[in-house]
Amino acid sequence: MMKSRLLRHLVKSRSSNPVPDHYYQFNQDQGDVLDRIGYLHGKASGSSSRTSSTVPVGKGRSQIKELAGAGRKLEFDDVDFSINMNANAPSSGQLVVSRLKTYRISFL
Numbered sequence: 001m002m003k004s005r006l007l008r009h010l011v012k013s014r015s016s017n018p019v020p021d022h023y024y025q026f027n028q029d030q031g032d033v034l035d036r037i038g039y040l041h042g043k044a045s046g047s048s049s050r051t052s053s054t055v056p057v058g059k060g061r062s063q064i065k066e067l068a069g070a071g072r073k074l075e076f077d078d079v080d081f082s083i084n085m086n087a088n089a090p091s092s093g094q095l096v097v098s099r100l101k102t103y104r105i106s107f108l
Contacts, residue, residue, distance in 0.1 A: 006062040009055070009098045026050060060100040067093045 023037045029050060032041040044050070063078040071087045079099035 005094070005096050006064055008096075009057050009100065010060055010062060011057055056100055056102070058100040058102055060098055062096055062098040064094055064096045067091060067095055 021037065022035050022040055024042070025034050025036055028034070032043055035041050061079050063076045065074050065076065067074075067085070067090055069091050071085060071089070073082055073084050074095065075082045076097045079097050081097050081099065083095075083097075
């Protein structure tokens with residue numbers, strides 16, 4: 001499960017991930033569910049529906065750290081980020097930080 005948490009906001013990169021048998025995308029409003037690796041496209045059926053999402057995804061890096069006590073600083077060197085955990089922060093569990101390569105788009 002740890003690897004899936006690291007990849008949840010990242011798009012697949014052929015250089016960093018082994019090629020799976022199938023890679024389905026659900027980013028179209030309608031039509032077939034496309035298999036971007038092979039040719040096993042599918043159709044949504046039953047009471048399924050597609051909903052627009054604002055989840056941030058893109059190319060980038062992620063790093064996970066164990067929360068070993070509140071009130072300390074966590075350094076995420078792989079993603080160039082640090083955070084000071086206050087005394088009220090959880091003292092156990094995991095924290096995942098993702099740095100996405102994004103572009104600012106402005107409309108006039």
